[in-house]
Amino acid sequence: MTQESVSPEFATATSMAQRVIINGNELAVEVLGPKGAPVIIAHHGAPGLGSRAEPRASFGRLADEYRVIVFDARGSGQSAGSGTFSHEQWASDIDGLREWIGAEQIVIAGGSYGGFMAMEYAIRYPHRVSALVLRDTSADHGNAHLARENALASDRVTIDMEKFDRIDIGQVIDNDDLRDCWREILPLYDFNYDPLSVEKKVEATPYRYEAHNYAFSRNLPQYDLKPKLPSVSVPTLITVGRTDWITPVSCSQIIADLIPDSELVIFERSGHSPQIEEAELWTATVRDFLRRAAICTPVTSAKE
Template sequence: MATGEGTLRCNGADLAYRIDGASGRPTLLFSNSLASDMSIWDNQVAAFKSDHRIVRYDTRGHGRSSLPEGTPTIDDLASDAIALIDQLKLGPVHFVGVSLGGMLGQALAARRPDLLRSLTLSDTSSETDKPEIWEPRIQGALADGMAPLVEGTLERWFTAPFRAAHPERIEPVRRMIAATPAQGYAACARAIQAMRQTAILAKIVTPTLVIVGREDGSTPPAAAERIAKAIRGAELVVIEQAAHIPPIEQAETFNQHLRRFLSKAAAKGASSAASGPAAASS
């Protein structure tokens, strides 16, 4: 499919998506965090669109995507992504998810490795160590909307020096968080609150890069280490001077690591194809 945007019914949700970049090139599928929309990946689109097809979508209940009735699980969110990949005929893709996007990416990789060329998990976790922290946020959003949660979210997402030095970059993020539908935030926060998927990590066979900001207090380096140790062959990268959203705070460094990993994954895929049954019998 050429560059453009639209909405697709996927697993009961109407998911808003956008496609940028080079048609016929390897596909990068980006999945956003809680309290954000697809614009969280703007820096990556600019960096990769010349040699990749870029597909972004808003998680259900976020941005322009609808929120079906009921409380979703992480597995439901993974099913949304699977349906999007199938309907747009994208696969196999290089999947990149941050925070909540990384959580559903784990479930996607464990269930449907055939849809993936590689898996990048940024600032995420495989289980919720402190589910009690979510209840005040959920109840606050439902009672008062997103406005009271904005500043605390920014403090968790970015280091203090970055917030002070780059108000022009913080302001669009502030507006994005505030614009998140409260019901969508609460529903997806419930999915995170109930998440227990460390046991599925051993099923993941896709080449995997795990990235984390050194100063991420929400999903700290210890959580990233747990994931990287459980996935066979996974690579762990810790980005200095970054908190929970390195794709924005340290975009250049994040992109450098991602590009290197994608090149490595592509070379490995080409090598595997060359040594497959057809090559062996030639």
């Protein structure tokens, strides 16, 4: 593993975008919060569609007490996309960021596919994790058939299932095709459906179809962390929206049943994004959990 900072400056109270070489690949990284504070690395969801913007908005609210690291994963957002987009590689990139920031241990956090990666990291690098924060995620690929059933049953829109299937199994043709398929399923995500909001999200999304296709055609068919989750020994918070269509409450319940020191909180007026739809309550819930978990791991060699 190799890592070097292309731009060594760190932000303190405000965020500063940086280009950082991790494992031979340049990542777009932002650092928020005070030096010396406990470190949270927050992983975005939706490889090839997601970016650091969402965890910056949600976990950035905790930057008064924590050193929050958000980044575009390899192949997503503004980050380069060399090598493979396997879970092993993405988890190694998280650990490279941990080394780069100078933390012996981190709070690892993630929502949706970012939750997959947070759990993967906690299992692959158990001694590097002090706590785990999950949102609207799943321990295996069993959510796929539930999501398809929910899409077919939706009474707010009629989904073009040919587009649904292509995005779901990672067979989109290019970035324009990924945009069209994304637009098709976005109405399913929120507690309250707002067509104007959907279109704004379509326009704001950075499209990287190669990473999306790899994740959904190669990673997910074999994805199943259930046998390993009982080995996770750190305090774990699991949050989920009551009407989440793609990783329903039942998926979060499975995680809660398997991780010994875990707690599950359901947000009654949220779909897939309680960190947005019930932002104040969600943030207070995460903050309270981290305080009760007594997260006080020092940063050992933070760069100046």
